Amino acid sequence: EAGVAQSPRYKIIEKRQSVAFWCNPISGHATLYWYQQILGQGPKLLIQFQNNGVVDDSQLPKDRFSAERLKGVDSTLKIQPAKLEDSAVYLCASSLGLGEAFFGQGTRLTVV
Amino acid sequence: GEDVEQSLFLSVREGDSSVINCTYTDSSSTYLYWYKQEPGAGLQLLTYIFSNMDMKQDQRLTVLLNKKDKHLSLRIADTQTGDSAIYFCAGRPGGGGNKLTFGTGTQLKVEL
Numbered sequence: 001e002a003g004v005a006q007s008p009r010y011k012i013i014e015k016r017q018s019v020a021f022w023c024n025p026i027s028g029h030a031t032l033y034w035y036q037q038i039l040g041q042g043p044k045l046l047i048q049f050q051n052n053g054v055v056d057d058s059q060l061p062k063d064r065f066s067a068e069r070l071k072g073v074d075s076t077l078k079i080q081p082a083k084l085e086d087s088a089v090y091l092c093a094s095s096l097g098l099g100e101a102f103f104g105q106g107t108r109l110t111v112v
Numbered sequence: 113g114e115d116v117e118q119s120l121f122l123s124v125r126e127g128d129s130s131v132i133n134c135t136y137t138d139s140s141s142t143y144l145y146w147y148k149q150e151p152g153a154g155l156q157l158l159t160y161i162f163s164n165m166d167m168k169q170d171q172r173l174t175v176l177l178n179k180k181d182k183h184l185s186l187r188i189a190d191t192q193t194g195d196s197a198i199y200f201c202a203g204r205p206g207g208g209g210n211k212l213t214f215g216t217g218t219q220l221k222v223e224l
Binding site for chain 1: 116152156213215
């Protein structure tokens, strides 16, 4: 069974630029999550989708972050404009409903 | 929201037992999880425990839950160098949804 795929693995951008991350969940998983993991901290949930609907985006900084999951499969997370404090690893995870969440390898973003 | 706290660092000798501790604040957490994160990798679910259980054993792993003190621990028997990683505990609060709140992580270093 293929795992959660994310791309790119690494990204370096200047502040005020925009960036997008892509996630392909495990086939058949209806629930998809985006987490932000700042160095030295545990992951923090940014947004949770159930199929193509948003279940929880209470911790998503909506003035600069956006996410979509068209057709209920792949998802993209965008940051525009990026700030220095957005430097982090962005983890995508998926699950069958409320079951175990499987994580991708993450995208490491560095904002300079 | 829930707070989850862990000690930052643990060093053990190969072959010894490791005990990683975690405290949480939300008494309604229905599931409590232990994840392992190796360098450059995503999170791997090691084990979980339901809130109505006191203990769960899975091969070298033993999870103990003290609901009264809101304390969770993970014991790794016969610790190996391959166990060196960051270990996160996470809780899923009651009330539906699947939002995991992670601790800050404990870095386990296994020395020869």
